[in-house]
Amino acid sequence: MTINPDHVDGIDKGKIMLYALSTCIHCKQTRNLLDELHVAYDYLYVDKLNKEDMNSVLMDIEKFNPRGSFPTLVINNSKVIVGSRLDEIKEALG
Amino acid sequence: MISTVVSPEKVERRLKILDSEAKQSGYFLNPDMDFTRGLVEGLILNAERYGYESCPCRLSFGEKEKDLDIICPCDYRDDDLSEYGACFCGLYLSESLINKNSPAPVVPERRPSLHDRNLQPVNATIPGQLPYPVFRCKVCGYLCARTSPPEKCPICKADKDRFEIFI
Ligand code: SF4
Numbered sequence: 001m002t003i004n005p006d007h008v009d010g011i012d013k014g015k016i017m018l019y020a021l022s023t024c025i026h027c028k029q030t031r032n033l034l035d036e037l038h039v040a041y042d043y044l045y046v047d048k049l050n051k052e053d054m055n056s057v058l059m060d061i062e063k064f065n066p067r068g069s070f071p072t073l074v075i076n077n078s079k080v081i082v083g084s085r086l087d088e089i090k091e092a093l094g
Numbered sequence: 095m096i097s098t099v100v101s102p103e104k105v106e107r108r109l110k111i112l113d114s115e116a117k118q119s120g121y122f123l124n125p126d127m128d129f130t131r132g133l134v135e136g137l138i139l140n141a142e143r144y145g146y147e148s149c150p151c152r153l154s155f156g157e158k159e160k161d162l163d164i165i166c167p168c169d170y171r172d173d174d175l176s177e178y179g180a181c182f183c184g185l186y187l188s189e190s191l192i193n194k195n196s197p198a199p200v201v202p203e204r205r206p207s208l209h210d211r212n213l214q215p216v217n218a219t220i221p222g223q224l225p226y227p228v229f230r231c232k233v234c235g236y237l238c239a240r241t242s243p244p245e246k247c248p249i250c251k252a253d254k255d256r257f258e259i260f261i
Pocket of ligand 1: 185
């Protein structure tokens with residue numbers, strides 16, 4: 001995949017990937033929490049991609065979250081948290 | 095050019111219209127104004143980039159026919175209001191949730207996946223068998239075919255419990 005997510009520096013808690021939309025308030029809440037926790041993470045605003053990349057990223061997301069909804073947070077390619085379930089995220093990364 | 099920030103005046107103007115439309119038809123915007131403004135800003139940005147106000151919390155492909163179900167208010171709002179007391183984004187809340195002073199809950203996505211949306215057959219109606227039940231407002235006679243009656247009658251604002259199954 002040639003699509004490069006944006007990276008935020010912080011404490012290493014494993015590979016954290018956030019699939020988000022730039023207009024989505026729940027995605028924003030999730031990013032705010034990750035920032036507050038000072039963890040290192042990658043994020044991708046899928047709505048900003050061109051259609052081809054959008055389709056391929058959506059296929060990646062659907063492997064973790066079949067509905068393809070946002071935000072989808074993937075921790076270490078295994079744990080998946082769908083929606084701004086802030087307590088769950090805190091627990092997983094705390 | 096798509097603006098990345100929407101002016102507060104523009105947000106306020108759109109918010110006012112949405113609020114009065116909601117009230118007129120028996121719906122309620124989320125009283126958490128910062129949250130609601132954030133969503134209205136998303137609606138405005140989507141209108142600018144796609145030409146229609148698609149849901150700020152869902153991925154749009156910029157093709158109106160494929161996004162019809164997620165143009166705000168989306169096809170899923172009322173079912174989510176009935177089941178969770180909030181639409182997927184949390185722009186609309188049920189009156190009971192507002193009275194309880196509860197924040198918008200996390201609502202799971204009801205919209206089918208892209209794959210399932212592409213599979214969806216055109217509804218063929220078998221005579222005598224309806225794809226949806228029809229509900230009737232006992233106050234004003236308003237009829238609607240959907241999975242459950244609306245929170246409030248859009249015509250006379252009667253509450254949900256004034257509806258009966260008609261067909
Ligand atoms: S989930 Fe809420 S804000 Fe999003 S399109 Fe539906 S009604 Fe509008």
